[in-house]
Amino acid sequence: MSGFLKAQSLGDVIKHLAIMVAIVLLLMFLFFFVYLPSTTNHGETITVPNLSGMSVEELEDFLAEKDLRFYVSDSTYEQGKAPFTVITQEPKAGEKVKEGRKIYVSINMKNPPLIKMPKLIDGSVKNAEMILKSYDLNLGEIKYVPDLALNAVLRQMVNGKDIKPGDPVAKGSRIDLEVGNGLGNTELDVPTLVGMPIDEATMLVTGQGLQIGTVIYMDSPNGEPNGTVLKQRPIAGDSIKTKIRTGEFIDIWVAGPQPVAPIQD
Numbered sequence: 316m317s318g319f320l321k322a323q324s325l326g327d328v329i330k331h332l333a334i335m336v337a338i339v340l341l342l343m344f345l346f347f348f349v350y351l352p353s354t355t356n357h358g359e360t361i362t363v364p365n366l367s368g369m370s371v372e373e374l375e376d377f378l379a380e381k382d383l384r385f386y387v388s389d390s391t392y393e394q395g396k397a398p399f400t401v402i403t404q405e406p407k408a409g410e411k412v413k414e415g416r417k418i419y420v421s422i423n424m425k426n427p428p429l430i431k432m433p434k435l436i437d438g439s440v441k442n443a444e445m446i447l448k449s450y451d452l453n454l455g456e457i458k459y460v461p462d463l464a465l466n467a468v469l470r471q472m473v474n475g476k477d478i479k480p481g482d483p484v485a486k487g488s489r490i491d492l493e494v495g496n497g498l499g500n501t502e503l504d505v506p507t508l509v510g511m512p513i514d515e516a517t518m519l520v521t522g523q524g525l526q527i528g529t530v531i532y533m534d535s536p537n538g539e540p541n542g543t544v545l546k547q548r549p550i551a552g553d554s555i556k557t558k559i560r561t562g563e564f565i566d567i568w569v570a571g572p573q574p575v576a577p578i579q580d
Contacts, residue, residue: 365408366401366420374401374420382414389421394451394487398425427486434480435468440494443468447490455489463524463562465497499524499561506565507551508544513569516544520565528564532573541571 361381366374374385393402403421406412433450435443444454462469470493471478478484503523508516513530520527539545546568549559559565 360411361414361416363404363406363408363410363412363416363418366404366418367408368396369401370397371399371422378418383412383416383418385418385420387422388419390424391421392424392427392486394427394453396423398423427488429483430486432471432478432480432482432484435471435490435492436480437464438468440466440468440492443471443492451486452484453487453489455491458491458493459496460493461498461500461560462495463497463499464495465562467495469493469495497562501561502558503561505549505551505557505559508547508565508567509551510539511544512540513542513544513567516567524561525559526562526564528566531566531568532571533568535570539570543570544568545570 361383363383364377364381366377366385369377371387378385388405389403391402396402400423401420402423405419406416430450430452433446433452435446438446440457447454460469472491472493473484473488475491478490484490501524503525506519506523506525508519511519517527533545535541535543535545544567548566
């Protein structure tokens, strides 16, 4: 009899324990999967919309309909975009967030900020273009003018007026350049090179601010010594072109075989 009571008591204990465990599990289930979701919207998310290009006025109603808010965290300036429109946002479009999440946006300014004009003068056109790009300025008209400094920037201008390095200029401004074409303003008579040794002809040409162009070696028709200039273009005293500007080229034909360049180690 005592054994039967002991067995029954042990069975009751196990039964009671099982009931208690079941109750605890039920309470945990109700707490985590019913109560919490109903009070915290657990698991409910909203896909962040793309706000780029939207105006500030549009944002409030648009985001309110989606249970989201916004905050203007920064302002900057980008050319070609309307004032007071969204440039960037955080979180980005497509990300998942909870209801009521605040979206931080950067807005395009109405007027471009002023920056200091960089120095372009004496540099090359290619260098000027890179500098302007780094300063968010635009390369405008390039006007070539007579000057021995080939492709060198001689003047930098905004709206036809010179602008000095360090002067304030609006970001995105168009900067026009005057650039040397490698030729001077001075006009000279075409020098006579025929009959001269090539080294003397070269000294004469460079001394007058001119340049030796193409050099063609040929057999001498009248037995002139090797290295003698036989022909030139333009021709001295030519009725078609008697003047030449500083920086221009003179092509020459020279007697003898073409010299062999020394082999560089």
